[in-house]
Amino acid sequence: MHVGTGSYDINGQLVFADGLLAAVLVQLSDFHEDLAGMWFLEAGFGLVDTAYQPTFADLNAAQAWIAQRLAHRA
Amino acid sequence: MNSAPDQPALSMLIRKLESAATLSDAERQAVWRLPTRIHTLDARKNIVSEGDQPTHCCLILDGWACRYVMLREGKRQILSFHIPGDIPDLQSLHIPTIDHSLATLTKVVVAIIPHESLRELTARHPGLAAAFWRDTLLDAAVLREWLISTGQRLAFEHVAHLFCELYLRLRSVGLAEDHRCPMPITQTDIADALGLTPVHINRVLQEMRGRTLITLQGRMLVIKAWDELLRISEFDPTYLQLERRPDDPTPTTRARWNGQLRHQRPVGLR
Numbered sequence: 001m002h003v004g005t006g007s008y009d010i011n012g013q014l015v016f017a018d019g020l021l022a023a024v025l026v027q028l029s030d031f032h033e034d035l036a037g038m039w040f041l042e043a044g045f046g047l048v049d050t051a052y053q054p055t056f057a058d059l060n061a062a063q064a065w066i067a068q069r070l071a072h073r074a
Numbered sequence: 075m076n077s078a079p080d081q082p083a084l085s086m087l088i089r090k091l092e093s094a095a096t097l098s099d100a101e102r103q104a105v106w107r108l109p110t111r112i113h114t115l116d117a118r119k120n121i122v123s124e125g126d127q128p129t130h131c132c133l134i135l136d137g138w139a140c141r142y143v144m145l146r147e148g149k150r151q152i153l154s155f156h157i158p159g160d161i162p163d164l165q166s167l168h169i170p171t172i173d174h175s176l177a178t179l180t181k182v183v184v185a186i187i188p189h190e191s192l193r194e195l196t197a198r199h200p201g202l203a204a205a206f207w208r209d210t211l212l213d214a215a216v217l218r219e220w221l222i223s224t225g226q227r228l229a230f231e232h233v234a235h236l237f238c239e240l241y242l243r244l245r246s247v248g249l250a251e252d253h254r255c256p257m258p259i260t261q262t263d264i265a266d267a268l269g270l271t272p273v274h275i276n277r278v279l280q281e282m283r284g285r286t287l288i289t290l291q292g293r294m295l296v297i298k299a300w301d302e303l304l305r306i307s308e309f310d311p312t313y314l315q316l317e318r319r320p321d322d323p324t325p326t327t328r329a330r331w332n333g334q335l336r337h338q339r340p341v342g343l344r
Contacts, residue, residue, distance in 0.1 A: 006277070006281070053271050055271070
């Protein structure tokens, strides 16, 4: 899945929960130096929406964070 | 304590106050007689912490500082950047309890001026009281402009606007020229000031470099396309109330949009 972020970060993943789109994750390109290869919450919907979009070391960490958001209302 | 009439710390303050108003000889002498203590602080240290009740104000002589508030999960909102000539805690003179923190971003040299001396000074010299008052009003004007950026500008426009503002502010105190200025802050600092993430800031800077709008080298910002940066960020320098130079942006760009509200929807309508 390629995402048009207007940057070099185009490698993305759609995250679904109960058949509904919950988040779009994008892998950070080499231009991000120390963050390169990590996954950025490009967009979160509903309970996954957040004022400050986090970056995750890998997809497992991202998935765990999203699951936690969906399980607990803020 | 140092009260020599030629101390550079107070020359800095006089320069700042005179950028707004003409001081009389008596007023200038009175500022020179202010007692100050000079302190050097390391980078990333609090000068004043939220909840403090300071008994003095800090005039920045060298380096950069910021006002900020910490929220849960280590989230930080930077409220303003401060450069030499600024007195970022001037409001503590009349608002006893500080509702935010003030920290150094780089190594900083400050001149500490007791509240008591400032109160005495402003009581005796209404012209100086007005000059200090004006300084806090300009502070609020910058905050209004930041609010506009946060609410209405895209990340790219927002960063461009910040660069234009910082360049003009630095130039007004003699620390920038020819579209070059020091930029000793990190991408995370900019992100925390603009309500964005370091990922967004890095993307914006990559694009700005790619379009040859700016270069960033060795903590120095070089604006390669000043007019373009002004246009992109819809930068109107009126709020900074600075002396204009021939190549400065026209201070009327925004007035022409007055009255052209995009759309309105009453609160409560579904």
